[in-house]
Amino acid sequence: MTGAPRADRRCRAVRRILPADSRAAPGRRRAPDGPGHYxxxxxxxxxxxxxxxxxxxxxxxxxxxxxxxxVLAAIRDLGYEQxxxxxxxxIPPLLAGHDVVGMAQTGTGKTAAFALPVLERLDVSxxxxxxxxxxxxxELALQVCEAFESYAARMRGVHVLPVYGGQGYGVQLSALxxxxxxxxxxxxxxxxxxxxxxxxxxxxxxxxxxxxxxxLKMGFAxxxxxxxxxxxxxxxxxxxxxxxxxxxxxxxxxxxxDPEEITVKSKTATNTNITQRYLVVSYAQKVDALTRxxxxxxxxxxxxxxxxxxxxxxxxxxxxxxxxSAAAINGDVPQVQRERTVNQLREGKLDILVATxxxxxxxxxxxxxxxxxxxxxxxxxxxxxRIGRTGRAGRTGDAISFITPRERYLLRHIExxxxxxxxxxxxxxxxxxxTTRLARFDDAITxxxxxxERIERFRDIIDHYVRHHDVPEADVAAALAxxxxxxxxxxxxxxxxxxxxxxxxxxxGGARRGERDGARSERAPRGGRxxxxxxxxxxxxxxxxHRVEPRQIVGALANEGGxxxxxxxxxxxxxxFSVVELPANLDPSVLDRLRNTRISGQxxxxxxxRGPKRSGGNDRRERRDGPPRRRRxxx
Numbered sequence: 001m002t003g004a005p006r007a008d009r010r011c012r013a014v015r016r017i018l019p020a021d022s023r024a025a026p027g028r029r030r031a032p033d034g035p036g037h038y039x040x041x042x043x044x045x046x047x048x049x050x051x052x053x054x055x056x057x058x059x060x061x062x063x064x065x066x067x068x069x070x071v072l073a074a075i076r077d078l079g080y081e082q083x084x085x086x087x088x089x090x091i092p093p094l095l096a097g098h099d100v101v102g103m104a105q106t107g108t109g110k111t112a113a114f115a116l117p118v119l120e121r122l123d124v125s126x127x128x129x130x131x132x133x134x135x136x137x138x139e140l141a142l143q144v145c146e147a148f149e150s151y152a153a154r155m156r157g158v159h160v161l162p163v164y165g166g167q168g169y170g171v172q173l174s175a176l177x178x179x180x181x182x183x184x185x186x187x188x189x190x191x192x193x194x195x196x197x198x199x200x201x202x203x204x205x206x207x208x209x210x211x212x213x214x215x216l217k218m219g220f221a222x223x224x225x226x227x228x229x230x231x232x233x234x235x236x237x238x239x240x241x242x243x244x245x246x247x248x249x250x251x252x253x254x255x256x257x258d259p260e261e262i263t264v265k266s267k268t269a270t271n272t273n274i275t276q277r278y279l280v281v282s283y284a285q286k287v288d289a290l291t292r293x294x295x296x297x298x299x300x301x302x303x304x305x306x307x308x309x310x311x312x313x314x315x316x317x318x319x320x321x322x323x324x325s326a327a328a329i330n331g332d333v334p335q336v337q338r339e340r341t342v343n344q345l346r347e348g349k350l351d352i353l354v355a356t357x358x359x360x361x362x363x364x365x366x367x368x369x370x371x372x373x374x375x376x377x378x379x380x381x382x383x384x385x386r387i388g389r390t391g392r393a394g395r396t397g398d399a400i401s402f403i404t405p406r407e408r409y410l411l412r413h414i415e416x417x418x419x420x421x422x423x424x425x426x427x428x429x430x431x432x433x434x435t436t437r438l439a440r441f442d443d444a445i446t447x448x449x450x451x452x453e454r455i456e457r458f459r460d461i462i463d464h465y466v467r468h469h470d471v472p473e474a475d476v477a478a479a480l481a482x483x484x485x486x487x488x489x490x491x492x493x494x495x496x497x498x499x500x501x502x503x504x505x506x507x508x509g510g511a512r513r514g515e516r517d518g519a520r521s522e523r524a525p526r527g528g529r530x531x532x533x534x535x536x537x538x539x540x541x542x543x544x545x546h547r548v549e550p551r552q553i554v555g556a557l558a559n560e561g562g563x564x565x566x567x568x569x570x571x572x573x574x575x576x577f578s579v580v581e582l583p584a585n586l587d588p589s590v591l592d593r594l595r596n597t598r599i600s601g602q603x604x605x606x607x608x609x610r611g612p613k614r615s616g617g618n619d620r621r622e623r624r625d626g627p628p629r630r631r632r633x634x635x
Contacts, residue, residue: 062116065091070154071120078150079308081331081356084109084379089262091117094238099256102240103263109379110240111147114208118182119148121205124157127179129199131206132231134187134224136214137551138164139409144210145184158182163189163199173198187215187223194230204231212241212248218555219564221247228255274391276422278401278411286374286402287318289427293372293400294324294352296428301345301367304354305386307375315374316354326352357382363389373401376410380417400425421601441481535569535581537609543576546600553580553599560597561590579609 062075062083083091086104093100094117104110118131135141145162152158161175163185172189176198183190183199193199207228209215215224228237228251237256241248252259281289290304304319304326306312312328319326327341327350344350346365355363357377371390377383383401390397401422403411415421449455462476542548550571557563557580569581594606 060088066095067091067116067120069120071116071151074151074154075116077153079310079356081309083112084381085264086110086262087113087116089264090114090238093260093262094118094236095120097236099236099259100238101252101256101259101261102238103244103261104240104242110210111144111378112151114210114238114240115144115148115151118206118208119152119155119158122155122158122181124155124181126181126203128203129180129183129201130204131182131208132190132201132204132227133182133184133208133210134190134215134227135184135210136186136218136220137555138162138167138186139551140211141184141186143409148182148184160184163193165189169198176200187220187227190227191223194227201231204235207231207235207237209237209239209241209251212239212251213243213245214555214559216245216247217558217562217564219558219566221251225251225255273395274387274397274399276387276399276401276418276420277425278403278422279425279427280403280405280408281427283404287315289402290372290374291319291322292428292433294319295433297370297398299351299370299398301348301350301365302352302370302372303363303368303386303389304352304372304374305377306354306356307377309356311375312354312356316352319352319354324352325350326354328354330356357386365389366395368397370398370400373399376401376403376407378410380413383414384418424601534584536584536586537579538582538606539609540578540580540599540604540606541576542599542602542604543574543578545575546602548573548578548600553578556597556599556604557582557594561594563590 060083062080063072065083065088067075086102087109090100090102090110090113094114102110102113114133122130133141133144135144141162141164145160148158148160152160159175159178159180160182161172161180161184163172163183165186165188172193176193190199194201209224212224215221237259239248239252239256239259279289279293294302304315306315309330309332312330316326316328327344329338329341333341341350341353342363342365345353346367348367354374368390371387373383373386377386387397387399390399399422401411401414411422462473465471465476466473540553542553550573553571554568557568563582567583570579571581572579591606594604597604597606
């Protein structure tokens with residue numbers, strides 16, 4: 001069953017009166033004239049991270065939103081304690097069957113906001129797709145797919161399929177024949193399946209447009225509208241977007257039925273006296289990396305944030321086993337014990353708290369000099385609240401985040417939300433650790449020497465040993481140091497550093513993957529509408545060594561310059577730079593907007609390409625053969 005565009009179903013003016021206790025909840029109402037009209041908006045104060053956490057409105061728990069059974073159990077298994085603002089506002093109307101327009105920045109928890117209601121109402125006995133999620137990039141499609149699988153962990157027989165370009169059709173066709181409940185895909189590949197008749201959307205019940213503004217910026221408006229027109233008219237639609245350009249407004253008016261509008265605006269900014277750094281590290285290396293940082297960093301008190309309640313206990317135990325004074329606090333810890341633990345930190349009897357977001361909310365301890373995001377939050381508001389536990393009341397603070405290679409996209413969201421760019425930090429080397437250990441050893445000796453009365457007593461004992469055993473005093477001092485140190489060596493062996501080797505191997509592996517991915521010259525999606533003469537080459541200063549991919553280039557230039565898919569020609573990635581074909585008649589104002597664009601943290605410094613340099617070296621361009629234009633299924 002297919003449905004025509006619902007141009008006659010404009011959003012009606014229906015005023016929803018919110019209960020008194022929901023004044024702090026996200027703005028929610030029916031839209032009288034399409035998107036852009038709100039009964040109220042949640043706008044956290046334009047404040048620093050120091051007080052952002054304390055001004056966060058109270059939101060209900062997941063069990064109060066209408067989620068039940070295996071979905072609620074899966075959330076608890078994951079250790080999630082409290083929904084984000086967009087989740088708290090969006091889940092109830094979606095469960096009630098309303099169409100929804102959600103306005104929120106990337107990284108505010110939108111995936112769970114639509115995934116949980118879909119899974120709650122899923123009919124596992126139906127084998128044709130019931131839910132379709134459209135995402136602008138394959139990366140986001142995979143992330144959404146993984147989230148669905150995590151939330152469906154307690155449900156039997158739920159099948160979720162990612163559909164995107166670059167993956168063979170065979171895998172997707174086999175899965176579709178076996179039966180799929182949720183399809184998550186990019187518009188280009190979804191359109192291909194619809195044109196081939198391999199994707200049956202006749203019984204579709206739920207359709208989600210995720211990052212709708214990004215899809216339109218990348219030129220997918222036509223595909224999105226065609227997909228919407230080929231789906232049942234009685235389906236439920238959820239549209240999520242960070243902005244509301246006219247094209248999104250028109251789609252919402254035309255294809256959504258009386259949508260309930262929700263907006264969560266983020267104006268929080270991080271405190272400028274907090275130094276933000278990040279370390280790229282795999283999950284298996286996190287504990288060792290944290291231990292090394294603890295050895296080198298000069299910290300007083302520290303909060304280490306993890307994602308789940310179970311992980312707080314596990315990590316605290318590992319830190320105690322390595323000689324650190326650490327304790328765990330989470331939502332399951334009784335309030336009396338939680339207060340006792342915080343007081344121990346405040347009084348210097350405890351150095352490290354391992355905590356979840358909820359447990360540490362509102363925590364203000366002067367000794368907290370460092371915050372470590374052991375698990376980086378997917379919600380940018382949570383990031384701001386976390387690091388706001390340090391650097392309070394004019395004090396300085398340090399925030400260190402562990403980022404796995406697959407979580408680099410979260411770093412971009414944080415940079416955008418906080419308007420600051422965390423600095424990439426280097427893992428402390430064995431030399432750094434040894435220098436720190438020797439300095440502390442020296443300090444311990446100096447402190448002991450200051451206790452002249454006790455020193456005098458031991459001096460007679462040492463003299464007696466030297467006279468009777470004919471051993472130099474220096475050897476006796478070294479022997480006493482061995483006794484004090486125990487079996488653990490004081491210094492690390494630089495030639496035996498498994499953590500450094502592991503990180504180096506990961507880096508080289510990533511570089512090799514980048515070279516393989518970058519070796520191909522690719523074109524932007526469906527770029528065949530322009531002739532070859534319509535393009536001119538532009539050079540940007542990012543290449544394979546920055547681990548850049550064509551999709552990152554397309555996304556960044558499209559977003560910052562307002563370019564569409566048809567504005568991109570060939571993209572040729574070299575070791576230290578890339579050449580991108582853009583329209584020959586490109587407006588100079590577009591170039592001005594693009595000059596300050598960063599890709600993978602690198603300023604691209606875009607300028608017309610003048611051909612190969614004669615000086616040789618790594619920047620010498622290879623011969624440019626016209627590569628075939630990318631097909632739509634490469635999106």
